[in-house]
Amino acid sequence: MARSKVAIIGGGPAGSVAGLTLQKLGHDVTLYERSRFPRYRVGESLLPGTMSILNRLGLQEKIDAQEYVKKPSATFLWGQDQAPWTFSFAAPKVAPWVFDHAVQVKREEFDQLLLEEARSRGIAVHEECPVTDVDLSHPDRVVLTVRRDGKTVTTESDFVIDAGGSGGPIARKLGLRRYDEFYRNFAVWSYFRLEDPFQGDLKGTTYSITFEDGWVWMIPVKDDLYSVGLVVDRTKSAEVRERGADEFYRTTLAKCGQAMDILGGAEQVDEVRIVHDWSYETEVFSADRFFLCGDAACFTDPLFSQGVHLASQSAVSAAAAIDRITHHGDEKDAVHAWYNRTYREAYEQYHQFLASFYTFASFTEPDSEFWRKRRITESDDERLTRRKWFEKLAGNGPEDSAGTVASFRDRASTMISIGRHQRPGLSDEFSESELNAARVRWISDLTKRLNSISRFRWTGGKALLKPYYRVEPLGFRLEQREVLANEDDLDMTQYPMDDETRQIFQDLAEEEFGYRTLVKRLGAVGRQELSTQIVLRLMEAGLLTGYDEHGETVVVQGRLHFGGVGVEYEV
Amino acid sequence: MAERIQSIVVAALDEINRTREEKIPTDNVLDLCLYGDAGVFESMYLVAFLSLVEESLEDEFGVEVSLTSEKAVSRRVSPFSSVRRLIAFVEEELELVGARG
Numbered sequence: 001m002a003r004s005k006v007a008i009i010g011g012g013p014a015g016s017v018a019g020l021t022l023q024k025l026g027h028d029v030t031l032y033e034r035s036r037f038p039r040y041r042v043g044e045s046l047l048p049g050t051m052s053i054l055n056r057l058g059l060q061e062k063i064d065a066q067e068y069v070k071k072p073s074a075t076f077l078w079g080q081d082q083a084p085w086t087f088s089f090a091a092p093k094v095a096p097w098v099f100d101h102a103v104q105v106k107r108e109e110f111d112q113l114l115l116e117e118a119r120s121r122g123i124a125v126h127e128e129c130p131v132t133d134v135d136l137s138h139p140d141r142v143v144l145t146v147r148r149d150g151k152t153v154t155t156e157s158d159f160v161i162d163a164g165g166s167g168g169p170i171a172r173k174l175g176l177r178r179y180d181e182f183y184r185n186f187a188v189w190s191y192f193r194l195e196d197p198f199q200g201d202l203k204g205t206t207y208s209i210t211f212e213d214g215w216v217w218m219i220p221v222k223d224d225l226y227s228v229g230l231v232v233d234r235t236k237s238a239e240v241r242e243r244g245a246d247e248f249y250r251t252t253l254a255k256c257g258q259a260m261d262i263l264g265g266a267e268q269v270d271e272v273r274i275v276h277d278w279s280y281e282t283e284v285f286s287a288d289r290f291f292l293c294g295d296a297a298c299f300t301d302p303l304f305s306q307g308v309h310l311a312s313q314s315a316v317s318a319a320a321a322i323d324r325i326t327h328h329g330d331e332k333d334a335v336h337a338w339y340n341r342t343y344r345e346a347y348e349q350y351h352q353f354l355a356s357f358y359t360f361a362s363f364t365e366p367d368s369e370f371w372r373k374r375r376i377t378e379s380d381d382e383r384l385t386r387r388k389w390f391e392k393l394a395g396n397g398p399e400d401s402a403g404t405v406a407s408f409r410d411r412a413s414t415m416i417s418i419g420r421h422q423r424p425g426l427s428d429e430f431s432e433s434e435l436n437a438a439r440v441r442w443i444s445d446l447t448k449r450l451n452s453i454s455r456f457r458w459t460g461g462k463a464l465l466k467p468y469y470r471v472e473p474l475g476f477r478l479e480q481r482e483v484l485a486n487e488d489d490l491d492m493t494q495y496p497m498d499d500e501t502r503q504i505f506q507d508l509a510e511e512e513f514g515y516r517t518l519v520k521r522l523g524a525v526g527r528q529e530l531s532t533q534i535v536l537r538l539m540e541a542g543l544l545t546g547y548d549e550h551g552e553t554v555v556v557q558g559r560l561h562f563g564g565v566g567v568e569y570e571v
Numbered sequence: 572m573a574e575r576i577q578s579i580v581v582a583a584l585d586e587i588n589r590t591r592e593e594k595i596p597t598d599n600v601l602d603l604c605l606y607g608d609a610g611v612f613e614s615m616y617l618v619a620f621l622s623l624v625e626e627s628l629e630d631e632f633g634v635e636v637s638l639t640s641e642k643a644v645s646r647r648v649s650p651f652s653s654v655r656r657l658i659a660f661v662e663e664e665l666e667l668v669g670a671r672g
Contacts, residue, residue, distance in 0.1 A: 092611050095592045436607040440649055443606075443614050444639035447621065519622050529587045532618040 003027050004326045007144050007157035009131045009170075011037065013050075014163035014294030014311035016114035019123045020057050021319035021476050027326070029123045030157070032146055034130035034164070037115050041107035042189060042275065044227050045071060045206045045219050045305035048089045048099040050312045056097050056474060062113060068103035069196075069220050070204045073432070074305065077209040077258050078357065078416065079364030085419035086205065088432045097473065102305075104204065104221050134160060134169050134290070142289045159322050161291045163315065168296030176282040182373065183279035183301055183354070185214070186237060188249050189229030190273065194266035196220045201432045208303060210361045211256035212368045217302070218262060226266065228259065231277060231301065233370045245272045262426070277301065281347060286339045291318035298347045303357065306350050314343050320471045324478035335478065338469040342493075353412070360412035418442050446556065450535065453515040453546035453554050456508055460486030463505035468493050484543065492541040495534055500525045505538075515546065572665065576658045577601075579627040583620060601658075606651035617651065628661065636664045
């Protein structure tokens, strides 16, 4: 079996998960980490998809032994005078690796656990070894310059994964990074000694709370510690310089009454820390012999706690991609195209929802620079005109600009209505089961909308199969699969398809039947349970448009999906 | 009538189980929670499951029954909290329209 030598830059979650996956796939890995672990990091809140990946990498027992705080949900006090709402992670266990919760971790412990696991499985881990240069100019190898024991050495590998965080060398060297002008925040945070103030279904949840100058995160980590951070506009940095970080933190946090209510008289037990929190991405996530993972590739505002998840998901994907290229060198370009596309789509998914949630809150918070800057009110807003996802997201053509912006704001409000609590404030009385009524209503509304589709139109004249890739959920190998597309290469990549299913859509392109018929026909080829998702994803992809009996377009509002390699969560 | 409805529900579950790795347990099917805490379906899967059941009901009884009508979703105890409640709801609906028994 062919093997590759892979160098990994960075020993955070992206680097360790990439190493563990590559090792599982049979490759030789050397990992260089600039610091010595344990080392402090912010970003304590994880998502269930990360749990799922770690479970399948065989870390479940070690994770369980840490007794991390179980995170059942994320709770938002989003917009003034709005009842709290909760994204619950509750999910039926359709496969052993589907998790209904995440965890809150001390990153210094969590990151060390992953790195030690990599070391114990035979990966060469070198701490206190910064990579100072990466030479990508050779067609057959990568050359790294590494500082080690006070000496500069060079080392060669077949591939390199840059998981070196925001300071990772490859994006910097190649000048690939693009900042998002509209989300230039900075975060200021510290820790409080506070026993979780809520029991029952709020216990362990992450709070995100808006106030006039931005929003506050509150995360319960182990040993009755609460991480409490402010996300504010970069223009506030002048105030920090003038008044000092401690004073700025104390007085700004005091403006957020709901956060202060949760904190009560809790004692601050750590220093105040500050970090730039600027959203960015890179023009290219991988090419030739390099892959960027985690913060080395992209970063977006931490509202949805997606940082470690994007890191671990991209790490698995990069490892699977390297494995595929090693065994199928002729597919190199297609595999890179897959990696770039799937990673960018995952990142943009969070970015879209972020923009939607900020816009929603901007209409309920008092007028302030933070919220004014983040409000999207016109469809020619620069954030939208350079992002084709906006038109797709809103489901309207450019001729309907007012409707487009309204739909965009509604996206957040739809999700909020699903998770809204039945009382105005936080309370121990909250139970996740009280959300079921709103969810059932949403399901009912969705079903009615879908059932009202008497005619689907397929975009283009042909329903075709085209090759794509999918990471196999247990083995983590990248496998070739076929997905649905039309003759203009518009495609839907989430679900692999076969010729029997393709024929249904070819028939639909010619006969234009409605939702009920389509579901029945999908059921006949064994796609019963996935039929609704397939239809919705084809609509999102722009391949299907539904019309009711009056010829009006039927618009379906999507929810936030987040993947976990082989499993998908929706909130 | 309840037995016929139960057969339809079980057939729909069996149909879905054919493509599931973690099978939905059907040994104590009446108490099976379909949606909500301990429910076996997430929302999109529930939509697909209900479509399947609605389709079979129409074939079996010759009438359309909406399982996501206002009446269904406004119940204090959701018809999706257990198969038993779903069957009871369907039975009521069928009796109202005088479906062929």
